[in-house]
Amino acid sequence: MIMLLDEIKKAVREGEEDTVKELVEQALSQQIQPRDVLEQAMMPAMQEIGEMFSRNEAFISELLCSAEAMNAGINILKPHFTGAIRNKGRIILGTVEGDIHTIGKNLVKICLESAGYEVLDIGENIKAQDFVKAYLKEKPEILGMSALLSSTAVFMKDVIREVRAADKSARIIVGGAPVTQAFADKIGASGYAANAFDSIQLVNNLLTRHH
Numbered sequence: 017m018i019m020l021l022d023e024i025k026k027a028v029r030e031g032e033e034d035t036v037k038e039l040v041e042q043a044l045s046q047q048i049q050p051r052d053v054l055e056q057a058m059m060p061a062m063q064e065i066g067e068m069f070s071r072n073e074a075f076i077s078e079l080l081c082s083a084e085a086m087n088a089g090i091n092i093l094k095p096h097f098t099g100a101i102r103n104k105g106r107i108i109l110g111t112v113e114g115d116i117h118t119i120g121k122n123l124v125k126i127c128l129e130s131a132g133y134e135v136l137d138i139g140e141n142i143k144a145q146d147f148v149k150a151y152l153k154e155k156p157e158i159l160g161m162s163a164l165l166s167s168t169a170v171f172m173k174d175v176i177r178e179v180r181a182a183d184k185s186a187r188i189i190v191g192g193a194p195v196t197q198a199f200a201d202k203i204g205a206s207g208y209a210a211n212a213f214d215s216i217q218l219v220n221n222l223l224t225r226h227h
Contacts, residue, residue, distance in 0.1 A: 028061035031081025
């Protein structure tokens with residue numbers, strides 16, 4: 017079992033999508049628990065590649081390949097998860113107006129889904145009023161926004177203002193290259209994640225505090 021989990025970890029880290037799918041199927045046929053595959057192989061692999069990326073030892077393309085490989089594995093695992101592991105809460109994610117970058121948001125989506133959350137990705141270049149519409153329609157536990165450019169990060173403040181006008185207790189998290197904790201505090205966000213992996217802990221903390 018340990019050997020197979022190590023192989024899955026290596027395949028995710030190296031972004032080998034087909035190998036990941038094959039090995040995950042193999043793990044399930046050997047009665048290895050889906051949660052073990054996720055927590056002992058796939059998540060640590062993404063953590064490692066994420067840390068390598070933050071030390072400039074890996075490229076964004078490698079990070080994305082790993083994320084896609086992990087996603088392929090998650091899609092095989094999903095039907096095998098019990099309801100207790102899935103749907104820990106609903107989260108809306110979108111990239112702010114003027115910003116068409118998807119990589120960061122997609123990584124956050126993969127991480128949060130792998131942690132058992134239902135994630136609704138409303139896309140890129142989303143205006144404040146469209147965030148509000150989606151929020152009111154879907155009634156998520158948390159709304160998440162990302163931006164890759166400092167020129168677009170400024171729109172986060174408008175989204176927070178308009179969503180909170182509709183629901184003053186709305187929990188809104190932010191992230192992306194130009195965003196910092198200080199910026200998040202200044203615009204009144206409920207939380208900030210420095211990277212996709214931190215978003216899991218951030219969401220867990222916000223929802224635990226709420227309950």
